[in-house]
Amino acid sequence: MKHERMRQAADTEREPAACMSRREFLLTGGLAASIVALGALPGLAGAATGLYALRAEYPRLRVGSISTLKEGIAHTFDYPYPGVTNILAKLGTPAGGGIGTGNDIVAFNTLCTHLGGDLSKAYKPEHQLLGPCPRHLTTFDLTRHGMVVTGHATESLPQIVLEAGGDDIYAVGVMGLIYGFAGNLQG
Numbered sequence: 001m002k003h004e005r006m007r008q009a010a011d012t013e014r015e016p017a018a019c020m021s022r023r024e025f026l027l028t029g030g031l032a033a034s035i036v037a038l039g040a041l042p043g044l045a046g047a048a049t050g051l052y053a054l055r056a057e058y059p060r061l062r063v064g065s066i067s068t069l070k071e072g073i074a075h076t077f078d079y080p081y082p083g084v085t086n087i088l089a090k091l092g093t094p095a096g097g098g099i100g101t102g103n104d105i106v107a108f109n110t111l112c113t114h115l116g117g118d119l120s121k122a123y124k125p126e127h128q129l130l131g132p133c134p135r136h137l138t139t140f141d142l143t144r145h146g147m148v149v150t151g152h153a154t155e156s157l158p159q160i161v162l163e164a165g166g167d168d169i170y171a172v173g174v175m176g177l178i179y180g181f182a183g184n185l186q187g
């Protein structure tokens, strides 16, 4: 019995520090999902070691072109389903998950992870932030995978996984749970 408890404790210690809870991870059963390492976050060298997030893969969709993006101006697009709105922005500073020559092109879902406040008009290009949320003022850092800077939310903003193909920008997945979705499974 004692050995069994020690073995369980050791197993728990070996689990990665995921950004989503175990319950949320289990809710994604059946979806093509994987846990990915976030790597070093800009400005947090070393501190980010061991950070992981749940990534769900969706059909590749062209969402913009690199040459037409301008710093400070965010574009909106729907992904992975119609009506699920995200912003695409060139931050002008390297960002976690950023693509392009400056690693500064990112996309995020615009529903606040606290209670679903609409963040689609809350982009603050001067600080690379999304927020404050119009409902309870949560603000998210777009350079650090949508991490909460201040406010009521406890989960990072879901980041849309981007890939570049020449000048084209493609959405290929979602990292994190979109507010109101049980594992991002509804189609």
Ligand code: FES
Pocket: 112, 113, 114, 115, 116, 117, 133, 134, 135, 136, 137, 138, 151, 152, 153
């Ligand atoms: S809904 Fe955004 S902070 Fe509450």
